[in-house]
Amino acid sequence: MLDVQRVREDFPILKRQVNGKPLVYLDNAATSQKPRAVIDALVSYYENTNANIHRGIHTLAEEATREYEEARAKVARFIGARSARSIVFVRNTTEAINIVAWTWGRTSLKPGDEIVVTEAEHHSNLVPWHLITEQTGAAIRAIPITDEGTLDLDAARRIIGPQTKLVAVAHMSNVLGTIHPVAELGRLAHAQGAKLLVDGAQSVPHLSTDVNDLDCDFLAFSGHKMLGPTGVGVLYAKTELLESLDPLFGGGGMIREVYLDHSTWADVPERFEAGTPNIGDVIALGTAVDYLSTVGMDNVRAHELAITTYALEKLHEQREVRLFGPSDPGLRGGVVSFYYADVHPHDVSTIVDQEGVAIRAGHHCCQPLMKRLGVPATVRASFYLYNTDEEVDVFTRSLNLVRGIFSGAGVR
Ligand code: 7TS
Numbered sequence: 001m002l003d004v005q006r007v008r009e010d011f012p013i014l015k016r017q018v019n020g021k022p023l024v025y026l027d028n029a030a031t032s033q034k035p036r037a038v039i040d041a042l043v044s045y046y047e048n049t050n051a052n053i054h055r056g057i058h059t060l061a062e063e064a065t066r067e068y069e070e071a072r073a074k075v076a077r078f079i080g081a082r083s084a085r086s087i088v089f090v091r092n093t094t095e096a097i098n099i100v101a102w103t104w105g106r107t108s109l110k111p112g113d114e115i116v117v118t119e120a121e122h123h124s125n126l127v128p129w130h131l132i133t134e135q136t137g138a139a140i141r142a143i144p145i146t147d148e149g150t151l152d153l154d155a156a157r158r159i160i161g162p163q164t165k166l167v168a169v170a171h172m173s174n175v176l177g178t179i180h181p182v183a184e185l186g187r188l189a190h191a192q193g194a195k196l197l198v199d200g201a202q203s204v205p206h207l208s209t210d211v212n213d214l215d216c217d218f219l220a221f222s223g224h225k226m227l228g229p230t231g232v233g234v235l236y237a238k239t240e241l242l243e244s245l246d247p248l249f250g251g252g253g254m255i256r257e258v259y260l261d262h263s264t265w266a267d268v269p270e271r272f273e274a275g276t277p278n279i280g281d282v283i284a285l286g287t288a289v290d291y292l293s294t295v296g297m298d299n300v301r302a303h304e305l306a307i308t309t310y311a312l313e314k315l316h317e318q319r320e321v322r323l324f325g326p327s328d329p330g331l332r333g334g335v336v337s338f339y340y341a342d343v344h345p346h347d348v349s350t351i352v353d354q355e356g357v358a359i360r361a362g363h364h365c366c367q368p369l370m371k372r373l374g375v376p377a378t379v380r381a382s383f384y385l386y387n388t389d390e391e392v393d394v395f396t397r398s399l400n401l402v403r404g405i406f407s408g409a410g411v412r
Pocket of ligand 1: 360
């Protein structure tokens, strides 16, 4: 069991007021808050250890290198990767997927090949494929989303075929909260000789993740959504696959030998980490992973399931709310999206902000999904391990303000 009040003590920002009210932070799908340990790790790195890595042989350089590589090992353990060599540090999920597109995709795709995505993908898992299909002549197909907000698996079985070279899918939707059956999609993909890329931006921070269970070829996620700093993310790939790929960026740190007219590459993962990396943030991401591991990802999941169940109940009580996503909380993570009467989601967000409540309104970088849902945008509340039922109450009560302000506009 998770002691939420104790957890909250670890997050300094949760003590602040917004518009004279205690902050209620329900925008965790956009980015998470940071525990004191992560903030301290950053400060400590710059106060005590700052040096470039993998080059100097002075004490600071060796300490910084050791801490950086320890973070890689921690991340590997966190997702069940057999080898830390499978872990490439990048800026974020977006960069990780782009690297796969421009390394694996550029050399593996040709006209007639297909990349299979879903209707619910974040733009980060669509636009890189648009760019690479323009270059290679491959095509994109999308698995439809049912009215319940789940993946249409029958359609997936029809769509994934011999022409499929990659199935690229988010493990958890950042709008609907749906947890997609990625392992099953992986089995369908692998049966056709295709690869599986999992966009773990929303899942790795919230669900216990084991790359062996998922049997994914690539997994992309962002540190900032899992208590870590911005500016650091992870590309995991099966080691043999990573070894088979050429680098995308060239420069210092990623070479074996350089001549005036050509060069040879370092082993993985260094081959994919050209130039001075984001050392301090990587080390602090290692601290975030320590924090989550100590709390226990099963506890994080259980807490989010309980709070999401409660939030769905409270929102169901409001007639004006049109909820999206599966009605069974067990099928979803801690993300709740809805449309409130005919009030534009941006207005809802602005009004509840007056009560100190931070939520997100918009298309959430999922324009194709918005079209599927038939709305321009949604209101979204997203939870993490430090959120409480009382905060859900503050949020749902603040919706009454929206009703009050818009009562002349058809909202009762
Ligand atoms: N994939 C999914 C499923 C996401 O939810 C996000 C970010 C990304 C990829 C991109 O992550 P980044 O760290 O590279 O930016 N999602 C959101 C969101 O829902 N609100 O703000 C960012």
